[in-house]
Amino acid sequence: MSPDDPFTTGDARPAAARHGGRALVASEIGFVFRRRRTWAMLAALALIPVLIGVVVRVTSSGPPAGRGPQFLSQITDNGLFVGxxxxxxxxxxxxxxxxxxVAGDTIAGEAGxxxxxxxxxxxxxxxxxxxVKYIGAAVFCLSAVLAVVVAGTVxxxxxxxxxxxxxxxxxxxxxxxxLGRLLLVAAFVCVSLLGMTAIGLFISTLTDVPVGAMAATIVLAVVSQVLDSLPQLSWLHPWLFSHYWLEFAGLLRSPISWDAFGANSLLQLGYIAMFGALAYARFTTKDVLS
Known part of the structure; x- marks a missing residue:
């Protein structure tokens, strides 16, 4: 019997809904990863550790201690620091x-x-x-972080x-x-980007021009980091979605300190809830003409 049949048994509708939900998620993830743009971005991210490793190898030594990006001076002693x-x-x-x-393209891309x-x-x-659109973007977040980590490790x-x-x-x-600690750091970074993904989803519901939504999301990420670097705004720093992006040092100590991970997760959850609600309010009242 059809799920719309009034004589359908009580469990049929939830089962059909669950099956349909899984199919939609799988379809969205497939859509994201069938795009050439997705693979081009993942390849560009994977190229970053390759370039770092090759440059350090060719020059035979890293920079003096305290110079250059964190951990760069330790690469020549241990390749695990590349990732x-x-x-x-x-x-x-x-x-x-x-x-x-990816986040800015979620809804605006379909409208465009x-x-x-x-x-x-x-x-x-x-x-x-x-x-479904948010899950697809979140899966890309994880893939992007793993592209950097895996390429760096290799x-x-x-x-x-x-x-x-x-x-x-x-x-x-x-x-x-x-390697386990490196995966923990990767998980930390992935969680750090989920709040930004929710912001991008909301902005994507505001326009039919995907490039505008993408640019606005990226600009907000830059602005958040700039504000986080100003000591005059120290009262605001704990509320910025980028505040904990580089605060994973506790995962590289013994015993592991989970304080930053917990605070970061709560902050990102707050952004997901807030901008998810805004996206819901906007999208459910929006006139869709395209």
């Missing part, structure tokens, strides 16, 4: 740039292409479509010696434990 250094380099600009492109109204004809509805293994890694607290851990 960590690449993350530090990518967080202020490159990762927000790529995430801003004239496909949004056809998506809304489907049983998904506007609320579910917002959720090039580090190829070009440099690899061994036990000294932590910031002075202890030394094995290679396997080091």
């Amino acid at each position: 960590l250094t690449a993350l530090v380099v990518s967080i202020p600009l490159f990762l927000p740039l790529t995430v801003g492109v 292409a004239g496909t949004l109204r056809y998506l809304l004809v489907a049983p998904a509805g506007r609320v579910r479509l917002l959720g 090039i580090g293994l190829i070009l440099f010696p690899v061994g036990p890694v000294p932590l910031l607290s002075g202890e030394t851990i094995s290679v396997a434990q080091s």
Whole structure:
């Protein structure tokens, strides 16, 4: 019987909804990763650690201690630092740039292409479509961070010696434990970008021009970091979505300090809730003409 049949059993409708939701999520993720632009951005991110590793290898030595990006001077001693250094380099600009492109395109891209109204004809509805679009962008966040980490780890293994890694607290851990810490840092960075993704989703509901939504999202990320660097605005810093982006040092100590991870997660959750609600309010009342 059809899910719309009044004589359908009580469990059929929820089952159909769950199946439809999974299908929509899978379709959206497939859509994101079928685009050439997505793979071009992931390739560009993966190129960052490759360039760092090759330059350090060719020059035979890193910069003096305290010069250059954090951890750069330690790459020649241990290739596992390539991925960590690449993350530090990518967080202020490159990762927000790529995430801003995907997040800003979520709704505005469909509207600009004239496909949004056809998506809304489907049983998904506007609320579910917002959720599916956000999940697709969040999956890209994870993929972007992993592209940097995996490429950095591989090039580090190829070009440099690899061994036990000294932590910031002075202890030394094995290679396997080091890879686990690197994945924790990657998870921290991924969580850090989820609030920005929600902001991009909201901005995307405000316009039918995807380039405008992308640019606005990226500009806000830059502005947030600039404001976070001004000591005169120290009262505002804990509320900025970029405030904890580089605060993962606690994950590189023994024992691990989860304070920054917890504070960052709560902050990003707040941004997701706030801008998710704004996106819902805007999108559910928006006249879709394209």
